[in-house]
Amino acid sequence: MEEVKPGDKIKISTVKEEITGVLIDNQENPEIYLIKLKSGYNIGIRKDDVLKIELIEKRKDKKEEKTERIVDKNLPKIDIIVTGGTISSKIDYETGGVKPLTKPEQLFEMYPELMEIVNIKRIVMPFTKLSENMDYLDWKAIASEVEKSLNDKNCAGVIVTHGTDTIHYTSAALSFFLRDLNKPVVLTYSQRSSDRASSDARLNLICAAKMAISDVAEVMLVGHGSSNDDFCYALRGSKVRKMHSSKRDAFKPINCKSIAKIFSDKIEMSGSYNRRNEKKVILDDKFSDKIALIKFYPGMDAEIFDYLSSRYNGIILELTGLGHVASDEARKNLLPSIKKAIDNGLVVCATCQTIYGRLNPKVYSPGRRLEKTGVIFLEDMTSETALAKLGWVLGHKDWRAKIKEKMLENFSGEINLRLEE
Amino acid sequence: MEEVKPGDKIKISTVKEEITGVLIDNQENPEIYLIKLKSGYNIGIRKDDVLKIELIEKRKDKKEEKTERIVDKNLPKIDIIVTGGTISSKIDYETGGVKPLTKPEQLFEMYPELMEIVNIKRIVMPFTKLSENMDYLDWKAIASEVEKSLNDKNCAGVIVTHGTDTIHYTSAALSFFLRDLNKPVVLTYSQRSSDRASSDARLNLICAAKMAISDVAEVMLVGHGSSNDDFCYALRGSKVRKMHSSKRDAFKPINCKSIAKIFSDKIEMSGSYNRRNEKKVILDDKFSDKIALIKFYPGMDAEIFDYLSSRYNGIILELTGLGHVASDEARKNLLPSIKKAIDNGLVVCATCQTIYGRLNPKVYSPGRRLEKTGVIFLEDMTSETALAKLGWVLGHKDWRAKIKEKMLENFSGEINLRLEE
Numbered sequence: 001m002e003e004v005k006p007g008d009k010i011k012i013s014t015v016k017e018e019i020t021g022v023l024i025d026n027q028e029n030p031e032i033y034l035i036k037l038k039s040g041y042n043i044g045i046r047k048d049d050v051l052k053i054e055l056i057e058k059r060k061d062k063k064e065e066k067t068e069r070i071v072d073k074n075l076p077k078i079d080i081i082v083t084g085g086t087i088s089s090k091i092d093y094e095t096g097g098v099k100p101l102t103k104p105e106q107l108f109e110m111y112p113e114l115m116e117i118v119n120i121k122r123i124v125m126p127f128t129k130l131s132e133n134m135d136y137l138d139w140k141a142i143a144s145e146v147e148k149s150l151n152d153k154n155c156a157g158v159i160v161t162h163g164t165d166t167i168h169y170t171s172a173a174l175s176f177f178l179r180d181l182n183k184p185v186v187l188t189y190s191q192r193s194s195d196r197a198s199s200d201a202r203l204n205l206i207c208a209a210k211m212a213i214s215d216v217a218e219v220m221l222v223g224h225g226s227s228n229d230d231f232c233y234a235l236r237g238s239k240v241r242k243m244h245s246s247k248r249d250a251f252k253p254i255n256c257k258s259i260a261k262i263f264s265d266k267i268e269m270s271g272s273y274n275r276r277n278e279k280k281v282i283l284d285d286k287f288s289d290k291i292a293l294i295k296f297y298p299g300m301d302a303e304i305f306d307y308l309s310s311r312y313n314g315i316i317l318e319l320t321g322l323g324h325v326a327s328d329e330a331r332k333n334l335l336p337s338i339k340k341a342i343d344n345g346l347v348v349c350a351t352c353q354t355i356y357g358r359l360n361p362k363v364y365s366p367g368r369r370l371e372k373t374g375v376i377f378l379e380d381m382t383s384e385t386a387l388a389k390l391g392w393v394l395g396h397k398d399w400r401a402k403i404k405e406k407m408l409e410n411f412s413g414e415i416n417l418r419l420e421e
Numbered sequence: 422m423e424e425v426k427p428g429d430k431i432k433i434s435t436v437k438e439e440i441t442g443v444l445i446d447n448q449e450n451p452e453i454y455l456i457k458l459k460s461g462y463n464i465g466i467r468k469d470d471v472l473k474i475e476l477i478e479k480r481k482d483k484k485e486e487k488t489e490r491i492v493d494k495n496l497p498k499i500d501i502i503v504t505g506g507t508i509s510s511k512i513d514y515e516t517g518g519v520k521p522l523t524k525p526e527q528l529f530e531m532y533p534e535l536m537e538i539v540n541i542k543r544i545v546m547p548f549t550k551l552s553e554n555m556d557y558l559d560w561k562a563i564a565s566e567v568e569k570s571l572n573d574k575n576c577a578g579v580i581v582t583h584g585t586d587t588i589h590y591t592s593a594a595l596s597f598f599l600r601d602l603n604k605p606v607v608l609t610y611s612q613r614s615s616d617r618a619s620s621d622a623r624l625n626l627i628c629a630a631k632m633a634i635s636d637v638a639e640v641m642l643v644g645h646g647s648s649n650d651d652f653c654y655a656l657r658g659s660k661v662r663k664m665h666s667s668k669r670d671a672f673k674p675i676n677c678k679s680i681a682k683i684f685s686d687k688i689e690m691s692g693s694y695n696r697r698n699e700k701k702v703i704l705d706d707k708f709s710d711k712i713a714l715i716k717f718y719p720g721m722d723a724e725i726f727d728y729l730s731s732r733y734n735g736i737i738l739e740l741t742g743l744g745h746v747a748s749d750e751a752r753k754n755l756l757p758s759i760k761k762a763i764d765n766g767l768v769v770c771a772t773c774q775t776i777y778g779r780l781n782p783k784v785y786s787p788g789r790r791l792e793k794t795g796v797i798f799l800e801d802m803t804s805e806t807a808l809a810k811l812g813w814v815l816g817h818k819d820w821r822a823k824i825k826e827k828m829l830e831n832f833s834g835e836i837n838l839r840l841e842e
Contacts, residue, residue, distance in 0.1 A: 320553050
């Protein structure tokens with residue numbers, strides 16, 4: 001049978017039917033071919049039932065690579081990974097909307113100021129997507145490119161340009177996927193496209209370049225620190241969240257300080273960080289996508305936990321206050337269903353829907369009862385970081401016996417032990 | 422057959438079995454008795470199948486009422502509705518946890534300073550619950566008590582004391598349930614119980630009393646404005662959210678200004694508001710609880726929309742950025758499933774998971790395609806307010822043809838048309 005790979009367009013024949021679509025990566029269940037149909041729906045076909053597979057079209061390798069753009073030999077060299085989003089888009093004057101660049105080197109034409117700070121050793125576009133369309137396979141594709149750059153002795157650091165909608169999920173995933181980090185990994189973005197007078201793209205990209213050649217070996221998000229065009233923050237990739245739909249200073253540090261403030265003439269360090277070092281970076285991108293994120297609300301039905309536990313291996317549950325859900329005193333007591341789901345093997349981790357602050361289930365007795373069901377309370381971790389971390393932890397089959405321990409291990413500063421109050 | 426009411430403990434006999442449990446209010450489907458079992462699960466029994474119903478125990482009417490506590494005849498009279506939560510709890514020194522008051526008048530012993538500002542005409546405790554255990558029937562119970570106070574000519578205003586976890590859902594519900602509002606309705610709370618040195622209860626309750634006799638005829642949340650014990654904010658009940666799990670200044674106005682700042686010696690008005698008036702308040706608490714709140718995240722499965730549309734009449738969907746979900750370009754395109762659910766009758770309303778800012782689906786083409794599926798974009802409304810509003814709008818059967826219009830009608834300032842950016 002023909003060798004096919006995820007991303008290929010194929011035709012599968014079984015006794016009953018012929019199906020044409022794109023083969024999807026299906027690590028979770030290798031007995032099944034998962035096919036994405038033109039309608040957008042996925043269909044699973046048992047490999048045993050397959051009579052014939054035809055390759056219709058090889059996966060288009062969108063990866064566009066340009067190497068070396070040296071303007072001033074004395075400047076350090078960095079790599080840039082372009083993934084789409086507003087920062088690499090232009091206004092389409094026909095529709096009034098925004099559309100993406102088609103080639104990575106167009107970024108130089110848009111932002112020539114960059115070449116006054118750094119040389120570009122490698123610019124690569126592994127795919128172009130609005131960030132709301134990304135998933136863990138995109139996080140892996142980005143991590144794989146970043147790892148190449150970090151283990152290249154002639155590259156000082158990496159910039160990843162990215163859409164804003166889910167950039168904080170990606171920065172969290174990279175914080176876990178890249179172990180023994182040795183150099184700066186800087187994600188940047190823009191909220192308004194570069195051809196608008198109010199665009200934040202230029203300042204963000206310049207500040208990103210400055211951080212990419214700094215001494216900080218962390219995954220960071222760099223972008224506007226205020227609603228003026230005056231400075232950027234470098235924020236910890238695992239403790240950041242988009243907190244405004246349209247403002248230029250949309251990203252805020254959650255339950256911690258910024259790592260640095262970046263001005264036109266200086267960088268002010270404000271938090272602790274790991275320094276640039278000589279380690280070899282290890283790409284550890286194992287991931288299980290059998291995970292979901294659910295928010296508790298008044299009147300939530302207990303049956304949702306049956307549904308979740310039939311489909312997923314782990315969930316992040318956003319609780320109210322210090323870590324509560326409806327319990328005994330409520331008309332719809334969720335504790336029995338949560339306990340049942342956990343007893344049946346679902347990993348249930350809790351975060352806080354207040355966003356700011358730490359969980360403390362011990363203050364009120366219903367919180368203590370919830371803790372007894374086996375829910376793992378994730379301290380002051382954001383829900384977005386928790387989701388990426390849960391997929392990563394569950395992806396490590398050898399960690400099965402110590403999931404709680406791993407979820408509470410502080411891999412990249414995602415838990416702030418010194419958070420006050 | 423014996424007359425039974427929601428809240429009664431009953432035994433139902435059918436041909437097949439005998440079931441004992443508490444009867445639940447089941448407006449949505451009057452053909453079914455819904456029984457809450459001891460295990461916490463609910464079971465539905467067709468009325469046609471019932472042979473016999475026995476009343477085991479009448480519903481305990483927890484309502485404790487005390488009338489008139491006049492200390493200084495010259496002070497205005499207000500009513501207080503006590504519903505539980507930390508503000509009406511004390512530390513239990515045996516467990517180190519917190520437990521609720523059992524009688525409403527204990528509130529006077531805890532906070533005697535209150536009597537220097539107001540007289541209490543009526544203090545009532547319709548139930549005592551931690552707020553994470555409340556649902557729409559509790560919102561109705563509170564609204565019904567508030568309406569009595571507002572239509573009592575000798576009562577200047579109302580204070581509702583409430584747990585913090587879901588107080589912003591309740592304040593949103595009251596904002597819709599109480600039409601033609603004529604006097605102040607002030608919800609207050611404490612983050613730390615009154616016997617702790619750092620308690621915020623005293624200042625919150627005193628400021629709440631000041632607002633309850635003010636000129637502002639709005640549903641408001643009153644509580645600490647800073648981490649010091651210096652002033653309180655009065656925040657619009659439909660535009661407020663708990664934004665910290667433990668700090669005293671946990672509640673923040675979302676996409677608007679505060680209505681007032683309350684200092685020890687003055688009240689500073691900062692936003693527009695309705696003034697005290699002579700209208701008769703109308704209690705309009707129709708509500709459909711066939712609603713759910715769901716947050717989009719990278720990798721979300723499209724099948725969840727099939728599940729939701731099989732169980733609910735309406736959902737609030739928290740989107741990323743300006744109003745996006747994974748679409749055509751993603752491995753898991755959600756648009757076909759959302760469209761199918763809407764075509765099958767599910768009302769899908771969108772809010773913004775950035776919390777701050779307004780939705781604008783028109784900037785990017787996937788947003789425009791999402792809008793075409795029939796999703797109702799709720800401007801800058803919070804998800805919590807949107808959930809309460811959706812249940813209220815769907816509860817009005819005569820609004821079935823104009824659900825979108827009603828969801829976008831600005832009933833209590835829940836949409837800020839003047840929000841900048």
